Amino acid sequence: MKLKIPVLGSVALAAFLWAGALGAQDLGPGFHKIKDGIYTFAPDQTTTTCSFVVTQDGVVMIDACNSPLHSRNMLATIKKVTDKPILFLVNTETHGDHAGNNFVFSPPAIIINAGGAGAGMKKEYNPKRAETLAAQSAEMREAVKGERMVPPQIEYKDRMTLNIGERTFELIYLKNVHSVADTAVWMPKERVLFAASAAVVRGLQNLRPAVVIADVLASYKLMKSLNPEIVVAGHGQPTTTKVFDEYEGFFNLLLKRVGEMVANGSSLEQIKKELKLPEYADWAGQGRLGLYIEAAYRSVKK
Ligand SMILES: [Zn+2]
Numbered sequence: 001m002k003l004k005i006p007v008l009g010s011v012a013l014a015a016f017l018w019a020g021a022l023g024a025q026d027l028g029p030g031f032h033k034i035k036d037g038i039y040t041f042a043p044d045q046t047t048t049t050c051s052f053v054v055t056q057d058g059v060v061m062i063d064a065c066n067s068p069l070h071s072r073n074m075l076a077t078i079k080k081v082t083d084k085p086i087l088f089l090v091n092t093e094t095h096g097d098h099a100g101n102n103f104v105f106s107p108p109a110i111i112i113n114a115g116g117a118g119a120g121m122k123k124e125y126n127p128k129r130a131e132t133l134a135a136q137s138a139e140m141r142e143a144v145k146g147e148r149m150v151p152p153q154i155e156y157k158d159r160m161t162l163n164i165g166e167r168t169f170e171l172i173y174l175k176n177v178h179s180v181a182d183t184a185v186w187m188p189k190e191r192v193l194f195a196a197s198a199a200v201v202r203g204l205q206n207l208r209p210a211v212v213i214a215d216v217l218a219s220y221k222l223m224k225s226l227n228p229e230i231v232v233a234g235h236g237q238p239t240t241t242k243v244f245d246e247y248e249g250f251f252n253l254l255l256k257r258v259g260e261m262v263a264n265g266s267s268l269e270q271i272k273k274e275l276k277l278p279e280y281a282d283w284a285g286q287g288r289l290g291l292y293i294e295a296a297y298r299s300v301k302k
Helices: 004-022 068-081 117-124 129-134 138-143 213-225 242-263 268-274 286-301
Strands: 031-035 038-041 050-054 059-062 086-090 110-114 154-156 159-164 167-174 182-187 192-194 230-232
Touching: 031 230, 038 068, 050 068, 059 068, 068 138, 086 159, 110 117, 110 167, 110 182, 129 138, 167 213, 213 242, 213 286, 230 242, 242 268, 242 286, 268 286
Parallel strands: 059 086, 086 110, 110 154, 192 230
Antiparallel strands: 031 038, 038 050, 050 059, 159 167, 167 182, 182 192
16 A cells, blocks of 8 residues: 555656646647737746747748747747748847847747847847857757847838738837847737836846836837737746736835835935845845846936
């Protein structure tokens, strides 16, 4: 008896894990089927999310995935789902974890992002990137072969509409929210929004000095006004507009506390040392709180 139970238990557990690991339509761990023909690869709560949408005429991708390994896996997965070509790849920002692996898909895919994206990517590009990645593992060395920066072939201003097959994609430029060129992708019929990295799921990201909190808050308002059913942020699992509400609450509390401390004569250094936000202590990336305090300080001092 003593042997039988654990054996049965582990068989059941293995079957359960196997089923769980297969995920969306047997596509593998991290894949989510959002709606018919709309898939997201979100490996965990903090790693870059990338997605693909199948249309009658071909595939549209949103972001090129976190690492070349993820990108190769994505490419293989798309081939499992459809034999149609990848027509377009929209970069939601310029950073390497979203745009650095464009080379895996393009050519033939045409890359699109807002104006200034290509210039930004050229400025940010690390020529040692391939070498550094290759040193990680034999698998990565293989996956990173052919690495080069592929800036968007198409840059748009403010808004752009893609009509591909039966689907419509509205590209919306988000000003000063994360990188030098950030794009949200809105699918009005399906009510799915790919929200770039204006907000990520319960985590603090690497906030650049060009980010303006007022613009970030305005982007939440705009994206919420679209009334999406599903929101896919640049990092983390697919969610809803809750991600904007959470971040709005966070920024408003941060602005309030920093404002009070500035009014009391505290310097930026003092605020960075003393200010704590225990309400958000469970968010990932706590080491980056200082960057958010700096952004709040800039906007309070304006
Ligand atoms: Zn980024």
